Amino acid sequence: MKKAYAIVAITKKGVSQARFLHERLPDSDLYYPKKWVFGDEEEKDIYVIDGSMATLLSSLFLSYRGLILFMALGAVVRIIAPLIKDKRTDPAVVVLDDNGRYAISVLSGHLGGANHLANQVANLMGAIPVITTSSDVNQKLAVDLLGVQYGWQLDSVQHVTAVSAAVVNDEKIAIIQEVGERDWWPSSIPRSEQFTFYSSISSESRIKEDYQGAIVITDRLLHQQEWNDLPEKTILYRPKTLVVGIGCNRGTSASEIESVIFSTLEEEGLSWKSIDHLATIDLKRDELGLLEIHQKYQWPIVFYTKDELNQVSIQHPSETVYRHIGVYGVSEPAACLSARTNQLLLQKKKAGNVTISIGRLEKGVN
Structure with a gap:
């Protein structure tokens, strides 16, 4: 089959x-x-x-x-x-x-x-x-398909039906987009005054009071106060904006790498569902723990050579790492190269056998 x-x-x-x-x-x-x-x-x-x-x-x-x-x-x-x-x-x-x-x-x-x-x-x-389906018949926005061409992921389907009904019934909808591709709106669907766009969640915007539903597009974990400022009928989309730079000792288990990725993202207030790919040195092409993570979550891995990594000016160069493998860092320069920026969300964190850095792709920068 x-x-x-x-x-x-x-x-x-x-x-x-x-x-x-x-x-x-x-x-x-x-x-x-x-x-x-x-x-x-x-x-x-x-x-x-x-x-x-x-x-x-x-x-x-x-x-x-x-x-x-x-x-x-x-x-x-x-x-x-x-x-x-x-x-x-x-x-x-x-x-x-x-x-x-x-x-x-x-x-x-x-x-x-x-x-x-x-x-x-x-x-x-x-x-x-x-x-x-009502959204197709009436040329309405299909809220369960936003950003599908870019791999966006719904954080939860709990309120999808309610927000879809609000759209079909011409209720006012707030769209709050912090990151992600901006050209996601379907060309076949006309924009209307039913939708108002915001770049952030703010109590001053009166989103909860003025709108019957909301669509939030972000890679952040929302604070409780932010949820309080949104209507009950809210859905949350996770665009693929995060790059995770990874360095690890030879033979590090997949479970340890996975644990560090998830715990670090949570500490930084970021969603793992927004991970676009991992980045590391090409010496790790055969690292079983990384390959298991790739297979489990289908996150692509981008590999960089020593020369490519050493061309990046980083905040935390390591002489010890250079003596061992010939580079001053792995996770930090790999994340910079992959995110195409030196302004990382997390420069570097060492946890056990794993070093991790986090960048946000340029498409996700306001």
Whole structure:
């Protein structure tokens, strides 16, 4: 199951439509019953099914990012109903009729991408996309998809539904953006007086009194007083703005590195969800602890040579480190290089076998 999407058809006419789509959607696998075979299935890597379609769909539901089903909508609903768990993890489900006239977004329209997939499939098939989510129908801001192209992460989904409803119902929304990319607003959505932009949270701004909802974009951990100054219907986005410079002794465990990263960020009032990448010396390319951290959190690691690190003027040069590996520091210059600044949020902290520095990417500077 190496593809992103599974296309499934159960009728003769549906199979013909599904084959047409499969040829035009490269990142897809195709499944249909044995009785409708064309004879070229093995050659085209098409899966022929000789069994229950309900059982098949139960398996595919857990294996693909999206399902494209040439089936009756009612049948699909009955089959997938027991499988639905959470819109953050459920796959996108798009249903088409046997004639390929309509592409209906059924499940996980926003977070799962079914709305986008329905439009994509409709374009390939010459079909009509059917989208029913209020934000799309009314050209409203989809608050659960902000900054998705930049990897922004929701801190919590607790108030997403409430803020989405506030947007759809034309209630006043405050958008407070401290850091992160500034061109995140979708080009297809017109800006309106419904939204007011702020660069920081302030009790003087009367955000809690004047707005029914708020969207906060920051890499900071908010203080309790800041939460008190915001409406109850508030969602918090974490843009990828933080660079963590890391130096460590050979053989340092992943658990120790992880503990230092998380505890230090908390001490500095920063969110680990805003980590963009780690930075270190190229001697650490095979450091197992770092590689385990990379695999666990999918944080990229940027490596620098000794010459690159030694070109950076740092506040805390170490003769001891230079004698051992030929550089005056690792975490501090690596963070400076990666964040493209000498003004780090944390210059350097030594904790056990780990040295850590924290920078903020230029895109996050006001």
